[in-house]
Amino acid sequence: MSRTTLKDIALELNISVSTVSKALSDSYEISEATKKMVQEYAKKHNFHPNKLARSLKIGKSNTIGVIVSNISNTFVSQILDGIQIASQQTVYDIIFMQSREDERIEKNCIDVLKMRGIDGLMIAPVSFDSNIEELKALIKAKIPVIIFDRINHALDTFKVGVNNFQGAYSATQHLIQRGKRRILHITGKNLGVAQERLNGFKAALADAAIPFDEKHYIECSFNNTAELDRTIKEILTKEYIEHKNIDAIFGATDVITTRTLGILAELQIEVPAQIAVIGFSNTQIAASLNPALSTVVQPATEIGELATKKLIETINRTRPVHEFETIELPTQLIIRKSSL
């Protein structure tokens, strides 16, 4: 047995398809008696309108596309949570796709979503200008696009993310206040947010009259765990074990910071006694680490919710928008044992 359609109901009740359709949408044209009959029959037979046909007809899919780099990242999945929470209050439902940090896959995601007739797109782009032409084309085709998280993207549109400068600044400032002056900043290669975090790091040093030392800044490829581990071990061995030239570490991402903690434990370097650690991180495990990890927490759920609201607002606007806003939410500094 296949799925129930309007036609099935019409045939069964000896009325026309259009009457059924109108009855189900509670039209004023239909008598109460007919409405009741149809609605009851539909409920009883577990009728659900075919969204494909409906969308095709009305030229609107009530669907929002979301493209993220990778779901299996705590921060990302928290954002998705926020997106779902926000969309649940609306008629829209969500299709997610993963770009896996690859521009070509990202392009494919955009194409698939276009074919599905999404009414709007939310994207955390792979790089600062990835697929910019495709995104422009979408906007031109009246499909609004919102950028979230990676808000350094070149497209001129609504953007929602965090204030990376401020987050990095306050983390660094905290370490300085704890008396640290030889702070190592470990960040990711090709990480969109890296520049702003580095700027915040440098600004905090400058404000404390601590000169910035090239030796205290290192970029790692953070997709490749083995390489990441090797790079971190190398610099710790050289700069700490040989030269005692590090008294604190500020990690730029979740992965970097937690790996750093693991490696410090392996090298039997005591945290925070020998080296204090703080990182950008959204993992709920931070509090379970030993020592509990101090972190800069990003309001991930809020980013998702806000971006969704903005997008739906834009979709529902009758006239196109030409002035866009970039919202940078504040981060929160949570001090735990690793930096005390």
Add this chain to the structure above:
Amino acid sequence: MSRTTLKDIALELNISVSTVSKALSDSYEISEATKKMVQEYAKKHNFHPNKLARSLKIGKSNTIGVIVSNISNTFVSQILDGIQIASQQTVYDIIFMQSREDERIEKNCIDVLKMRGIDGLMIAPVSFDSNIEELKALIKAKIPVIIFDRINHALDTFKVGVNNFQGAYSATQHLIQRGKRRILHITGKNLGVAQERLNGFKAALADAAIPFDEKHYIECSFNNTAELDRTIKEILTKEYIEHKNIDAIFGATDVITTRTLGILAELQIEVPAQIAVIGFSNTQIAASLNPALSTVVQPATEIGELATKKLIETINRTRPVHEFETIELPTQLIIRKSSL
């Protein structure tokens, strides 16, 4: 400007819609010259067929629905990764939804997916009989359903998960081999896989002639972190600090085990010197914990890939299947410092 359609192309090139359609699908009926012309035009104008219209016409959406409890769980997101990897080799694309451990939301997910005309469904059900009638109805409507992870569900269909008994058995056995005899098993309330893990735990004890002690078994509500923390603290205080009646802990889930480690650190109980710890866990952070956490790892990606392959196989089968298989993949025991 709206999206390009077959009609637009036909009008522009002064040929019929069906010629365009056939040319784009590389039909043998169409001359090479026309094909070339049409395909080039389509590429140049960035034409993408409307998936809604196409699905409506051919009665097949090339879409698979996936329902999980919650994406922001490492294990779940790894499964989703596997699903995506497997689907990328095929024409199918994926729509995920979250049930958030709520049967009513789960029902809604099923409805939405039905409306979208999915060709098949993969689900990790909320409980052992949740929405079983809806799932049966789907199968009756020739939409195959595959259960993954929570394979204790009552529906008679293909199931892919892990061998929880064996995983728990080998974790417990390992602790016993390390000389532990007062092993506390902490598990989750309403956790589908809990029973099998408890059975494995008991069997390993029995095989070592260690009597099972009710005091060494505790269920926690693992959605509520505060309550979880309190429960764990309570039992540790009573059974360990007061009675020294624990020398190892076997945690049944990711959250439980990592929280337990955090609490042990807080209570200044040394791991593994005073209490050894091992857990079911898929977090990549396990190795970064201090001490590095021994874990039973579930082949999450493989579960996703296998379930997807099985589903697509079932979709493509011409005749309905009536004999179903439950695949229980083996888990892997990774010993790290926390249990040595």
Add this chain to the structure above:
DNA sequence: TTGTATGCGTTATCAT
């Protein structure tokens, strides 16, 4: 080799 006509399930316009 190309074109015409029809229908997928819906909604909407226009009769009746």
Add this chain to the structure above:
DNA sequence: ATGATAACGCATACAA
């Protein structure tokens, strides 16, 4: 208050 008809974009049986 109800029904007949057209159209959304596509694929396909059939006609030319």
